[in-house]
Amino acid sequence: xxxxxxxxxxxxxxxxxxxxxxxxxxxxxxxxxxxxxxxxxxxxxxxxxxxxxxxxxxxxxxxxxxxxxxxxxxxxxxxxxxxxxxx
Numbered sequence: 001x002x003x004x005x006x007x008x009x010x011x012x013x014x015x016x017x018x019x020x021x022x023x024x025x026x027x028x029x030x031x032x033x034x035x036x037x038x039x040x041x042x043x044x045x046x047x048x049x050x051x052x053x054x055x056x057x058x059x060x061x062x063x064x065x066x067x068x069x070x071x072x073x074x075x076x077x078x079x080x081x082x083x084x085x086x087x
Contacts, residue, residue: 010024011024011034011042011043011044012024012042012043012044013025013026013032013043013044013045013046014035014040014043014044014045014046014061015045015046026044027046029048030046030048031046031047031048032044032045032046032047033045033047033055033078033083033084033085033086034084034085034086035061035074035076035086036079036085036086036087037087038063038074038076038087039063039064039072039074040061040063040074040076045059045061045076045086055078055083056078056083057077058075058076058077058078058086059075059076059086060073060074060075060076061073061074061075061076
């Protein structure tokens with residue numbers, strides 16, 4: 001089985017380096033939210049370091065792809081009724 005097939009359905013972690021040996025690895029004791037829609041769709045964001053009130057406001061994230069090339073920003077906020085997903 002090819003290495004890519006083993007990670008095919010595992011979401012990439014937002015902010016993982018391009019040379020990270022496992023950009024799909026989650027860490028025990030960390031909290032993640034799924035990014036839905038936009039240029040970061042399907043990635044997981046580690047929100048462990050965010051205070052509970054910060055988790056209600058969302059985040060402005062740097063994107064590798066945007067309408068104007070790399071370095072754009074995507075504004076994600078919690079989905080109503082589903083704090084584990086940010087739109």
